[in-house]
Amino acid sequence: MKVFVLMLDCVFIYVSYMLAYKLVYHGDIPLPEWNTFLGYAPWLGLFTVVPYYMFYLYDFAGRQKPGTYLYNLMLAHLVFVVELIVLNYWLKTLSLPLTVVITAFFTQLLLTFSLRLLIFYIQSQGIGRKRAMAVISRDQADLSGLEQMLGKGSVWLDLQYVVVMDGDEAAPSDSMWEDVDAVLLAHDLPADTKSSLIRAAGTRQIEVLLIPGFYELSLVNAEPQQLDDLMIYSIMPPHLTLIERVMKRSVDLLISSLLLLVASPIMLLMFILIPLTSRGRALFVQERIGLHEKPFHLLKFRSMIDNAEQGTGPILAGDGDARITRLGQFIRATRIDELPQLINVLRGDMSLVGPRPERAFFISSFKTELPHYTYRLMVKPGLTGLAQVKANYTTSAEDKLRYDLLYIKNYSPMLDLRLLFQTIMVVLKREQSRGIRAEAKSAAELGLEKLLNPAAHEPPAASKQLQG
Incomplete structure (x- = not known):
């Protein structure tokens, strides 16, 4: 087609x-x-x-x-x-x-x-819209994923059943399988449960929509090898080859130089307007962690009040954060605050495309929660990346990490070029630049309470059933 x-x-x-x-x-x-x-x-x-x-x-x-x-x-x-x-x-x-x-x-x-x-x-x-069954656990992340499917995926997926797998409870019945064309598997399900469900879907020619865990992501582009008559997979830590690094650096130098030349009038205007509209310098310098966990000084135009974290310590910007100045709201939404990082690219601290650099304080926390987080530090951080194009500022660190690892596994100069083009869309969309929300939504707020607790509410519509 x-x-x-x-x-x-x-x-x-x-x-x-x-x-x-x-x-x-x-x-x-x-x-x-x-x-x-x-x-x-x-x-x-x-x-x-x-x-x-x-x-x-x-x-x-x-x-x-x-x-x-x-x-x-x-x-x-x-x-x-x-x-x-x-x-x-x-x-x-x-x-x-x-x-x-x-x-x-x-x-x-x-x-x-x-x-x-x-x-x-x-x-x-x-042809494209399929009757679907979701198999999830009661984990909050799985509930959020189901909410997204019910909302954004309703055009493509007509949800017939929600199966909550708790412990050794029964798998979907044969009648459920006969009524669906696709099955959505949450990433928190046990490996043997996923394997069993994928096998059941395969025998019935049913599409599987899998929210990948980090184990599944590690298999992307794994190299098939052979030991005598034994077939094995070679899985290397995500990294770029020497040729890929040379090509990437050459493109970084060329494009960042051109972009600095084009953006220089806007940057000069920011150096004038920011100190005029709020007390403090125009340029904000902050230590971030780069390739192989080496710190570097990241440059940004200041979008918050001067010394914004003096009384709070390191915290992520929130949705409607009072610390953000009026001009800062505009330059954050349009990504103008990121323009000085083109200098970081020229200096070699960063690349145009790659995982976004983070502070040591947050990296320590992410490493504890996400053991695979260190993999994203094996390449240079970027001005933009797959996570910035496909996700939002409010997307969880775990979901962003999936995109970052997928980018590293699938790196190519053409992918970088496509992501640079896609960044134009991100700049023009305000939703992707909004801060984090204050708290996670409950099952009731997600609109799933009736599905997950059918006995306490009126029976759901005939097309929506629950097992587990």
Whole structure:
């Protein structure tokens, strides 16, 4: 399907520009303008497909909603226009009328979004929407995961059963298996329970949606080897090879230099505005832990009041934190406060892409709770990363660690490039920059109390049942 959609996208770009020329010139395209279009034509398909790929517009297995597709399409089309401007500057002899570019922009947006809307409709009406069964423990993290599935995943998953596995209680019945097309397994379930459920799902040709534990993540890209006639997996600690480190450093130096040059007017403005709007220096320097647990001085624009932690000690910023200044709210939401870290990248303390650097105080706590946390310290910390693109500021350290380890296991220059493009989306979304909430939600607040305690409430809807 991806190849088919890609080909249609290429057709749409040419159709969009042909229609734009026809509309702008009332059906009679002047010969010089036609020759200009022919000069651009060989590039249009490539200029469309590359940003579409970078913004995950061919990721139909990701179960994205129409709003996400539209948002990504608009950003991809803006990148497309920038590509045309760069091409025009490079070739010098070609030019496209602004009215043609604007008309083609909206025509292409309409056509490509309509195609993805059709795919979404087909998926949500049967091909993609599946009857699901969730198998969880009573752990708070499992309850939160179930709440997310009930909320954000309702378009794709029609939850039929919730099975709570406590101790040696019975597994899902045969009748439950017959009623579902997918089973969601929580990560806190015992390994033998997961194995049994995956085997049961496999014999019935049922999709398994597994929330991975760190054991499952350690198997990603494990190398199959052989000892005589015995097949084994070689699992190395997550790290980058020498060639990967050299390539990554070269890209860091090139892109961070260009970004510093482009961002220098904004940074100069911050050096003026921050001291004018609140007492203290514009630049905030804080010790963070980097590669191989070596400390370094991270640079940020100050977004809080001066000496914000003097009376509290190290604490994470909260949602609506009173310590954040009015200007600080803006620069945190737009990620302007992170721009000085481009200097850290040039100095070699950080990379453009990688796990976010943390303070020693919090790392000590995370190490106690998450033994695998030390793995993320085997690569340079980054200005942005997979956890920053896929998760929110409020996402738990455990879930962010999953993304960080997955990034290290799957590192490639192309992945870095895609994450840099995706960071544009993060910058434009305020939700992902909000502070942590004061406390975890209870089962009642998550809307699960009736599912988990059916005897104390009215019976749930016929499609929702509980065992365990």
